[in-house]
Amino acid sequence: MQELINALIPHVIPKLDELWISLWQTVYMMVVSGGIAFVLGVVFGVMLIVTREGDILEHRVCFAVLDRTINIFRSIPFVILLAALIPVSRLITGTAIGTTGAMVPLVVGTVPFFSRQVESALASIDRGLIEAAQSMGLSPLGIIFRVYLKESIPNIVRVTQITAISLIGLTAMAGAIGGGGLGDFAIRYGHQRGQTDVTYVTVVVILVMVSVIQRVGNLIIKRTTH
Amino acid sequence: MIRLSHVSKSFTRGKERIDAVRDVSLEINDGEIFGVIGFSGAGKSTLVRCINLLERPTSGTVEVGGLELTALSPARLREVRRGMGMIFQHFNLMPSRTVLENVIFPLQYRKIPREQMEQKARGLLRRVDLEGRAAAYPSELSGGQKQRVAIARALATDPKILLCDEATSALDPTTTQEILALLRSLNADLGLTIVVITHEMAVVKSICSRVAVMEQGRLVEQGPVLKVFSSPREKVTRDFVGAASNLSKADLLAASGTLSLRPDERLVRFSYTGPGVSEPLISTITARYGLVMNILFADVELIGDSPIGGTVGILTGPTERVEGAFAYLRERNVRVEVLQECKS
């Protein structure tokens, strides 16, 4: 057995400690940048919905500014964002390298996409529910939390799954510029030193992460859909 | 008392301006069931939404219980809205909440103990005959049950007014009658003022005491249901009555020219507009004036406690005696129309 493993993945075994560290670096980047992006994305998604024409806090200027800004940031390729945000990273986190240095570009790269996803999740709420809530005397804040967000939980979980999975891809790219994590690990050994088995093991680890995200999400969706 | 004075509401869609409601003035008394009828697009929904200011009128004022709503701050307006329940064609229940949670929903703006809210909600569910379904989700209910949950929810804040926008339009006729019966009993037991928006004359006839007819944003006619429907002044009202009655077929018959009459014959329509239909009028006049009536259509129904409807037929006899019969009928609140006579 031991021999078989050694034959199949000769270069991974000596680096198990490093693989473990890389995995945690990826998880760390996912949790921190994902968490921040989740909060910002929900806030912006909600703002896009409630300030649109005919909605509860209609506001032309606010909507237009948010709408355009998101479009601009969405059209910048992530690798370019990584380079372009170096000064901003330094300003906010004090560093532009390592896992901490990767946080700012990861958040900026994720929020526009996720905001749009949240927007479309909330847009599928029936107007009638909003009207009913208004007729019952709910305040705008009450409508946002008790109708828009509450009724969209399954859809928000669904778009969070999609975004989290694409965030794994972004952390791998961030790793390539010194962010650490699984992407960095695979590129340094698998690609640059031709240790292909390292690449494959990394892929398997990432697949496991993806399936954990999907399972947890699907469980929540199932519990909250009636 | 709900008082709308010169309420207008227009929307702009692109460059186009849509006048959904035009200069509507209306008074609805406490404790009455008031109907607003009109064809689709007439502006009924916009009008009813002006009552709780879901739609802010472009001009005019809305007064409810002596308060001028258009002048209130947003917070005061929300408070006033809690005194007005609203139900909708598509029920608008919160799909992620159980029946019980839906009924509690409008109460949660205050810090009331949870048990107290549940107790209140269960009482309301009992009132609408759904106590057994408290734990169900809306998707598990029939249309009629959903509307009853919506009614319970609308009543949770103890409103004095209930606004119903096409509340029975998505329901089958039997369920419609059940919902209407529930509304009628709420009106009788709680003294609830009910505003009913509909495009169905049957709904107005079965529960409303007064009705307003809307067409292209205007209120073209209003008054007691019996009066408006028995002697409609406006064409749109006649269309509603006509669509619900066989008697309008007589106009088509007269217009088609297919009927050929002898000199002592005429096509007549007697319309009953008040009490008296229980008397055998036709047999009385034929016997008393020596006439013959060949009945083509008869259609009589009750609105509230009063009958409306009438009889269409060919009346045969000499002119003087026919005139005598007509005078006798007119004295008894029967409208007499001669639709076609022999062209001699």
Ligand SMILES: Nc1ncnc2c1ncn2[C@@H]1O[C@H](COP(=O)(O)OP(=O)(O)O)[C@@H](O)[C@H]1O
């Ligand atoms: N929010 C809106 N924006 C633009 N037009 C509207 C809006 N609401 C209603 N209308 C228009 O106003 C008119 C009256 O609509 P509505 O009050 O819904 O009529 P009804 O309920 O009698 O069918 C229609 O022509 C409709 O298209």
Ligand SMILES: [Mg+2]
């Ligand atoms: Mg309507």
